[in-house]
Each structure stands twice: as structure tokens, then as C-alpha cells.
Amino acid sequence: MDYNLSHFGTQMSELTGVRAIMKDIIETLRQAGEREFINLSAGNPVIIPEVEKLWRDCTAELLASSEYGEVVCxxxxxxxxxxxxxxxxxxxxxxxxxxxxxxxxxxxxxxxxxxxxxxxxxxxxxxxxxxxxxxxxxxxxxxxxxxxxxxxxxxxxxxxxxxxxxxxxxxxxxxxxxxxxxxxxxxxxxxxxxxxxxxxxxxxxxxxxxxxxxxxxxxxxxxxxxxxxxxxxxxxxxxxxxxxxxxxxxxxxxxxxxxxxxxxxxxxxxxxxxxxxxxxxxxxxxxxxxxxxxxxxxxxxxxxGHIAENVIRPHYQSKFAVLEETLDAYMPKTVPWFLHRGEGAIFSWLWLKDLPLSDWDLYQELKQQDVIVVPGSTFFPGLKEEWQHKHQCIRISLTATNEEIATAMQRLAKVVEKVYQGSAVGVG
Amino acid sequence: MDYNLSHFGTQMSELTGVRAIMKDIIETLRQAGEREFINLSAGNPVIIPEVEKLWRDCTAELLASSEYGEVVCxxxxxxxxxxxxxxxxxxxxxxxxxxxxxxxxxxxxxxxxxxxxxxxxxxxxxxxxxxxxxxxxxxxxxxxxxxxxxxxxxxxxxxxxxxxxxxxxxxxxxxxxxxxxxxxxxxxxxxxxxxxxxxxxxxxxxxxxxxxxxxxxxxxxxxxxxxxxxxxxxxxxxxxxxxxxxxxxxxxxxxxxxxxxxxxxxxxxxxxxxxxxxxxxxxxxxxxxxxxxxxxxxxxxxxxGHIAENVIRPHYQSKFAVLEETLDAYMPKTVPWFLHRGEGAIFSWLWLKDLPLSDWDLYQELKQQDVIVVPGSTFFPGLKEEWQHKHQCIRISLTATNEEIATAMQRLAKVVEKVYQGSAVGVG
Missing domain, CATH: 3.40.640.10 (Type I PLP-dependent aspartate aminotransferase-like (Major domain))
Incomplete structure (x- = not known):
């Protein structure tokens, strides 16, 4: 049956921003077959063994105490x-x-x-x-x-x-x-x-x-x-x-x-x-x-607090270091690429100034190389004015392994090189 | 600092119905001192040992499996x-x-x-x-x-x-x-x-x-x-x-x-x-x-499913039986009291037709006898017309022990008798 939605119903049943993209990513991964994608789209943190152990230990303690019934029941x-x-x-x-x-x-x-x-x-x-x-x-x-x-x-x-x-x-x-x-x-x-x-x-x-x-x-x-x-x-x-x-x-x-x-x-x-x-x-x-x-x-x-400082932070900070080093080593010097300063969180953010195609097209090009990132234009909720910059960025998750990040950034560098060259030829 | 709320903010920061009453109940219990109240206001289910055991066992299983990290982390x-x-x-x-x-x-x-x-x-x-x-x-x-x-x-x-x-x-x-x-x-x-x-x-x-x-x-x-x-x-x-x-x-x-x-x-x-x-x-x-x-x-x-049928249902059904029997035995025959048919849930609902005072006043009278119920008028959300019946009901929780329920219903019967007598005298 079709139902009539209220104004809020219509609005809240729309998925905004990155959630709309996620459908395409899930579909891509489903149809992957033999292909192995490096998925750098995820906002889902990795399971760090020390962190899982902490929560398991706390659960075992809770289960051993009389507190359990009051908490759950x-x-x-x-x-x-x-x-x-x-x-x-x-x-x-x-x-x-x-x-x-x-x-x-x-x-x-x-x-x-x-x-x-x-x-x-x-x-x-x-x-x-x-x-x-x-x-x-x-x-x-x-x-x-x-x-x-x-x-x-x-x-x-x-x-x-x-x-x-x-x-x-x-x-x-x-x-x-x-x-x-x-x-x-x-x-x-x-x-x-x-x-x-x-x-x-x-x-x-x-x-x-x-x-x-x-x-x-x-x-x-x-x-x-x-x-x-x-x-x-x-x-x-x-x-x-x-x-x-x-x-x-x-x-x-x-x-x-x-x-x-x-x-x-x-x-x-x-x-x-x-x-x-x-x-x-x-x-x-x-x-x-x-x-x-x-x-x-x-x-x-x-x-x-101890695990955050000594395990969680170093884990993601080292991922950012790998990403940064790989981009510095492989990205074409002549392309105006700019990595946002990595001051925290579990993502990095790359701006490709004067990118000759849209962030969405770049996302598609990267998929061809078995690399999945998130097009940046989905991260500007509430920005009402047009801004070319919105279509020149991608978000890269730090939730993969060092090897995956390094490989993916090398592939990204090649795609970027090709894309800017193609544009230069086209313009020339 | 004082903040300006939106229309929704104003509305959603109001507590409706029984939640407003709960403040009075919590205050009453806090100030109880030596007095022991029989609290029949609660919507919080009792902890039934078999039920707690079920959830503890399932938790132990989860903790023993590799699924835990995927679930929680x-x-x-x-x-x-x-x-x-x-x-x-x-x-x-x-x-x-x-x-x-x-x-x-x-x-x-x-x-x-x-x-x-x-x-x-x-x-x-x-x-x-x-x-x-x-x-x-x-x-x-x-x-x-x-x-x-x-x-x-x-x-x-x-x-x-x-x-x-x-x-x-x-x-x-x-x-x-x-x-x-x-x-x-x-x-x-x-x-x-x-x-x-x-x-x-x-x-x-x-x-x-x-x-x-x-x-x-x-x-x-x-x-x-x-x-x-x-x-x-x-x-x-x-x-x-x-x-x-x-x-x-x-x-x-x-x-x-x-x-x-x-x-x-x-x-x-x-x-x-x-x-x-x-x-x-x-x-x-x-x-x-x-x-x-x-x-x-x-x-x-x-x-x-098994525990619901064999433990949870009989538990509350037997509470209702105690309540029903006590009311039948102790409530004054001449008073037009009507118990809602107990067809389910964890509450019973009593209608006192022509109640000479409001449900809120009856709630206060019962508190004097160390019994706490919930005045019924809080359970008519969205009913726009006036209706005397709204002020003639109370909700009685089935979450207490048999003894507490029996004692409380005997006290209720006495209060009801007094209240209707007082009224008859007043009218006469």
C-alpha cells in the first residue's frame, strides 16, 4: 500500500549526504565477484584487540556482579x-x-x-x-x-x-x-x-x-x-x-x-x-x-583513558602517517593537490584544486582501480551557496591496513596524474 | 544562562501524563523516613529470576563467541x-x-x-x-x-x-x-x-x-x-x-x-x-x-517464548487474581466500583463511578494510608472533550508482592468506603 507522509515524514525518509552514497558503495561491493576492493569509505572503526578486550573484561565483571539484573532487566x-x-x-x-x-x-x-x-x-x-x-x-x-x-x-x-x-x-x-x-x-x-x-x-x-x-x-x-x-x-x-x-x-x-x-x-x-x-x-x-x-x-x-591515549590514538595516527608519506612520494608535483592537515579523527581529506572532473567522477575512476573513497561534496550540509571547491575533495578513511592505504594512495596518484594530464591535453 | 527554545523545544521539554506525577511520587518516597509505602505506581517490571537467568546465559554465550567484537565494537x-x-x-x-x-x-x-x-x-x-x-x-x-x-x-x-x-x-x-x-x-x-x-x-x-x-x-x-x-x-x-x-x-x-x-x-x-x-x-x-x-x-x-508463556504470564496473572479477590472480598458492595476486566498487561484499572472527590485527591488519601497508585486522569492523552469518568479512575500496578497487593487493596477498600460515606453524609 502507498502511504501519505507528513512533511517531516517526507523529509526524514530522505537519506542525506554520505548515506546516499553508501547505497552505491554497498552495491559495488556486492557485485565485486573476484575483484578485491580497497574500501576507504568506511566510518566504521576497526576492532582493535586491546579495545575489544577492555569491553569484554568489563562485561565479564558486570555479569559476575549482582548489578546485572538492575542494569538490564x-x-x-x-x-x-x-x-x-x-x-x-x-x-x-x-x-x-x-x-x-x-x-x-x-x-x-x-x-x-x-x-x-x-x-x-x-x-x-x-x-x-x-x-x-x-x-x-x-x-x-x-x-x-x-x-x-x-x-x-x-x-x-x-x-x-x-x-x-x-x-x-x-x-x-x-x-x-x-x-x-x-x-x-x-x-x-x-x-x-x-x-x-x-x-x-x-x-x-x-x-x-x-x-x-x-x-x-x-x-x-x-x-x-x-x-x-x-x-x-x-x-x-x-x-x-x-x-x-x-x-x-x-x-x-x-x-x-x-x-x-x-x-x-x-x-x-x-x-x-x-x-x-x-x-x-x-x-x-x-x-x-x-x-x-x-x-x-x-x-x-x-x-x-589509558587505552585511548596509548592504543587508539597511535593506531590512527600511524595510518595518517602512511597516507601522508605515500601521497608525498607518489603524487605528481605539478598538480595542485592539498591534503588537509591531519590533526585528528579517523579520516583524511584531500583537496584537488582545479580538478578537471567532479568529485563524483573521480570516485568512479577510483572504483575502476578497485579503490573506494567518498566524494567530498556530500560533506557540505547547509552550505547554500555554490562553491567549486565542494566538488574537488574526497574523504579517505584511515580504517584500512598500512598496506592497503599505501597501495590505494599509489593508485590514487596515478589516477590523479592521468586525469590532470587528460585535461591539459584537452585544453591544449 | 537562559536559552530560547523553539516551539518543539518548549513542547518536548514538558513532561506529559504520568511522568509529571512521577515527580510527586519520587518526592513522597524520598521523604518517607520510617514510613513504608506500598508502591503500586511502578511501570518497571519486577526482576523474575528465570528471566534474568535467560539474559545472563545469552550474554555468557555471546561473550564466549567471536561474535562479540562485531556486535559491540x-x-x-x-x-x-x-x-x-x-x-x-x-x-x-x-x-x-x-x-x-x-x-x-x-x-x-x-x-x-x-x-x-x-x-x-x-x-x-x-x-x-x-x-x-x-x-x-x-x-x-x-x-x-x-x-x-x-x-x-x-x-x-x-x-x-x-x-x-x-x-x-x-x-x-x-x-x-x-x-x-x-x-x-x-x-x-x-x-x-x-x-x-x-x-x-x-x-x-x-x-x-x-x-x-x-x-x-x-x-x-x-x-x-x-x-x-x-x-x-x-x-x-x-x-x-x-x-x-x-x-x-x-x-x-x-x-x-x-x-x-x-x-x-x-x-x-x-x-x-x-x-x-x-x-x-x-x-x-x-x-x-x-x-x-x-x-x-x-x-x-x-x-x-517458553519463558513468556510459562513464567512471565503466570506471574502477573496470579497478581491480578490476588487483586481481584481482595477487591471482591473487601470493597463495599453498595459503592459503584468497577474493575476493568483483567485481560492482560501488568496493571489493573479501577473505575469508581460518582467518586465524590477527584482521582488526584483519592491518590492523596491513599498516600495517607501508605499506598501509592497513579491517578487515572493522566492516561487520556489526546481526549479533548471533558468527561467526568476521567477523574474517577486509578491505575494499580501488578509489580508488587501478593501480600503488598492484598494489604493495599484492603486499605483502598477502607478509603473508598470512608470517601463515599462522607459524601453520602454530606449530601444527606
């Missing part, structure tokens, strides 16, 4: 499982000299759900009918932000400035404060730091400038710290997590080995926490508790 | 964990002679989230600006339906007819088909069967009549089977689960001992499943996988 509080909240309060107070209490914490079923609550509780239409924008101060950004607002027109991303090292073939995005507007028309600000897809870590000064801009209009800044220290600690450059006032600091344990369990954590003022908690109660009662119970143990014992 | 598909989907397809096809495939199934993080997706994907405002109602064919209904629609004005409940056994002090709600309208203005229909809070099981004929009414306008009927067979099997009367066409059959494992893990299951046409799956992808990516993995084992082995 009972409903819990919407705010979250008390021992997890307590462990986070203690750990963050100690690490960062904060004065958090349990009133500053909310546990959500993954951090994507948290962005859904925040985007729609603060952004969208106000009681007086005015539109409150959800501002992304940097673009490209996490593709999932494209799906969380119930009002697509509320999402507004800003074009960044480009900090380019021409000779070194490196670049970095920076917020364009000459353009960025945060005011009475703003509902909330969202940004990721470190950034998926670029690996960018905006500076403390830049972040402070954003939160200061947002204060006069009482606008919350939702900081997506899914790759940030202390867990998963996927920063490859020094960075200081920021907290307080209108900044809502949002963790995820997905890159700390728990993506299957969906654990997000919001840390912020009680005024923010209470709004989001009620939204959660109405939407899904509470977050799953098994993941919360094992996370409580891993955080309280200090093991999660 | 990796993202999964939005639709759900494949072995769980497979187990449900197989079990339901076998039990009910269906032809389900994996395309008919969606796993959600609890069934409340499923009602949120459905209410807002089908109800609310259409593209042309018209309001599509979320119809509750019976009222009272599950209080959580009051919180799931982003547009409060979309929720419309219908007053039922009352099927009264005057001498037996029993009654039953029935859909009032002379009033119930399901048409082009309807977005979707939602109802629970067995019903929380009343324990009502509407007949197959009544349910079929509702789905038939909904077909011409292509309206989906969202059937909340949280207490239905085969799991948790909390029906105390014969009932046949219904499937197919515009009916979306929605399970929950919360009353089968997994409330902490949040597992909901939608079974229906791919056209319905796909809409809800995309909504879920955008909102929270996927449901937690540990709960899915242990549920897959418990269903595939047949143990969950």
Missing part, C-alpha cells in the same frame, strides 16, 4: 545510569579542574540523537513563527548534521577561509569570522572538533571566539567532541577540551570501541541538560544501560 | 542486527503462518522511539499544510503517546463505550464505532493491545474493523503489542496477534525482561518499514546491538 532514569554519570563527573573534574555535578550530565543513545534533540529544541521555528537557524561555522562538516533538523531551511553552514601551504601541499580550513553571524536569528551552533571529515582541530581561540559571539544572544554552542580527548583521544595535535556557560560538550564512545552500543554524553549547564533530558524522555525514555554500565567501569578504572 | 545497519531479524522472521512465520522476509522488520531503540517516528512521519502537517491527525481509537491509552507527537494538536483520542457488569463490579472499554472517524484527515492510528493502563484486549473483530476503516484512506494502524504474545505473552485472555497490509505490528522486549536495553521491533509492509528506517538513520543511526544479539539467541532457541 529494569527501566532506568532518563538522565542516565548513575554510576556512569558519577564516573564522568569525577574523571572530568580531575582531568580539567572542573566543578561538575551530576546535574551537568546527560547520557543519550549515541551522540547523533543528542544533535537531533539540540537541533530541534533550539533550532527550527520559535513560538512567534520566526526561523531560528542551526549554524555550522565551518564547512565541510559531519554529514549527519544534514539529517538532524526537522526543518531543512534552518540549517546554515558558512564557507571557511583556506590556509594554504602551496609548496608543502597542505591546507587547513579556518572559520571566516568576517562572514559568520550568530545573533537573535540563531537557534544553536554545532561543530565537530576534531572534525569529521577533515581532521581539522580549530584552535582554542577560534572556539572561544565562537562561544563569545553566541553569548549575547543566549545561543548554545553544541560541540561535537566525538574524536576529542580524553576518550577516544583521536587528536594528533595538542588541544584543550573546552567547557562551560553556553558551550555544551558532547562526547561519543563510538570511536572508543562502543559504536554498537550507542553512548553519547552531554556535559553542560543544567539549563541545557534539562531541556534535552525531557526531549529524550518523550522520545525514547532512556539510553540502553548495558553500554552505560560497562563504560562506567572502564572510565572509573582509568582504563578507557 | 562496530556500527551496524539501521534496520537492525541481521541474526535478530532472521530469528524474528522465522519464529513469527512458524507461529502465525506468515510469509515475512527481512524486509518486513525494523529494530528500534525501544518501541517508544518507534511511535515517535510513526507519529511524526504520518501525523502532523502534510506538505499542503493540512493537519493529519494521530488517532487513538480508545481512551484511556498509554500515556507516552501524549509525548511522541511534535504537534500536540494532531493527537485525537476517542471516548469509548462502556460495557458494564453492574452486579459483578466489572467493566470493559470498547471502541465507539459510531464516533470513530478515520479518513483523509488521519495520518495514522495508534493503539495498545493488551492496553496499558487498562489491561483491555480489544477483540479481533474490533481490531479488524479499525484496520478496514483505515484502508480506504491509506492510513497505517500502529499496533502497540508491548504486552502481546508471543513475548512477553502478557495476555490473560485468548488473543490472536494480527498482521499485514496497513497494520504495523510493534513489539517491545521491555516486559520480557529487557527494559534496560531498549529493544522495539516493527513488523509490517516494506513501504512502512523503509520510511521508519530512514527516520531512524537520520535520528540515531541504529539501535544498540548487545540487546539485539542476546535477543536473537533467546528467540532462536525458543527460550524466550
Amino acid at each position: 529494569r527501566y532506568g532514569s532518563s538522565q542516565g545510569y548513575a554510576p556512569l554519570i558519577e564516573a564522568i563527573v569525577k574523571d572530568f573534574n580531575q582531568r580539567y579542574g572542573l566543578n561538575l555535578s551530576d546535574r551537568n550530565i546527560l547520557i543519550t543513545p549515541g551522540s547523533q540523537a543528542l544533535y537531533f534533540y539540540a537541533a530541534n529544541a533550539f533550532g527550527g521555528y520559535a513560538e512567534d513563527g520566526s526561523l531560528k537557524e542551526i549554524v555550522l561555522p565551518l564547512s565541510p562538516e559531519y554529514t549527519g548534521y544534514g539529517g538532524v533538523s526537522l526543518f531543512k531551511e534552518a540549517l546554515r553552514a558558512y564557507k571557511p577561509t583556506l590556509d594554504i601551504d602551496e609548496n608543502g601541499h597542505r591546507f587547513k580550513y579556518r572559520p571566516d569570522f568576517s562572514q559568520l553571524a550568530i545573533n537573535e536569528q540563531t537557534g544553536c551552533v554545532i561543530l565537530s572538533r576534531p572534525c569529521n571529515p577533515t581532521g581539522n582541530v580549530i584552535s582554542d581561540e577560534e572556539l572561544n571566539k565562537i562561544t563569545e559571539l553566541a553569548k549575547p544572544a543566549h545561543v548554545p554552542v553544541i560541540l561535537d567532541a566525538a574524536y576529542s580527548p580524553p576518550y577516544p583521544g583521536l587528536n594528533f595535535t595538542e588541544m584543550t577540551p573546552q567547557f562551560g556557560e553556553n558551550l555544551l560538550h558532547c562526547l561519543s564512545l563510538s570511536k572508543a570501541g562502543l559504536p554498537g552500543e550507542r553512548i553519547g554524553v552531554a556535559i553542560g549547564e543544567p539549563e541545557l541538560i534539562e531541556v534535552l533530558e525531557s526531549f529524550q524522555t518523550n522520545l525514547c525514555i532512556h539510553s540502553p544501560r548495558y553500554g552505560q554500565a560497562i563504560a562506567a567501569r572502564a572510565i572509573a578504572s582509568g582504563q578507557l | 562496530r556500527y551496524g545497519s539501521s534496520q537492525g542486527y541481521a541474526p535478530l531479524i532472521e530469528a524474528i522472521v522465522k519464529d513469527f512465520n512458524q507461529r502465525y503462518g506468515l510469509n515475512l522476509s527481512d524486509r518486513n522488520i525494523l529494530i528500534t531503540p525501544g518501541s517508544q522511539a518507534l511511535y515517535f517516528y510513526a507519529a511524526n512521519a504520518f501525523g502532523g502537517y502534510a506538505e499542503d499544510g493540512s493537519l493529519k491527525e494521530i488517532v487513538l481509537p480508545l481512551s484511556p491509552e498509554y500515556t507516552g503517546y501524549g509525548g511522541v507527537s511534535l504537534f500536540k494538536e494532531a493527537l485525537r483520542a476517542y471516548k469509548p463505550t462502556l460495557d458494564i457488569d453492574e452486579n459483578g463490579h466489572r467493566f470493559k472499554y470498547r471502541p465507539d464505532f459510531s464516533q470513530l472517524a478515520i479518513n483523509e484527515q488521519t495520518g495514522c492510528v495508534i493503539l495498545s493491545r493488551p492496553c496499558n493502563p487498562t489491561g483491555n484486549v480489544i477483540s479481533d473483530e474490533e481490531l479488524n474493523k479499525i484496520t478496514e476503516l483505515a484502508k480506504p484512506a491509506h492510513v497505517p494502524v500502529i499496533l502497540d503489542a508491548a504486552y502481546s504474545p508471543p513475548y512477553p505473552g502478557l495476555n490473560f485472555t485468548e488473543m490472536t496477534p494480527q498482521f499485514g497490509e496497513n497494520l504495523l505490528h510493534c513489539l517491545s522486549l521491555s516486559k520480557a525482561g529487557l527494559p534496560g536495553e531498549r529493544i522495539g521491533v516493527a513488523i509490517g509492509e516494506p513501504e512502512l518499514i523503509e520510511v521508519l528506517e530512514s527516520f531512524q538513520t537520520n535520528l540515531c543511526i541504529h539501535s544498540p546491538r548487545y540487546g539485539q544479539a542476546i535477543a536473537a539467541r533467546a528467540i532462536a532457541s525458543g527460550q524466550l
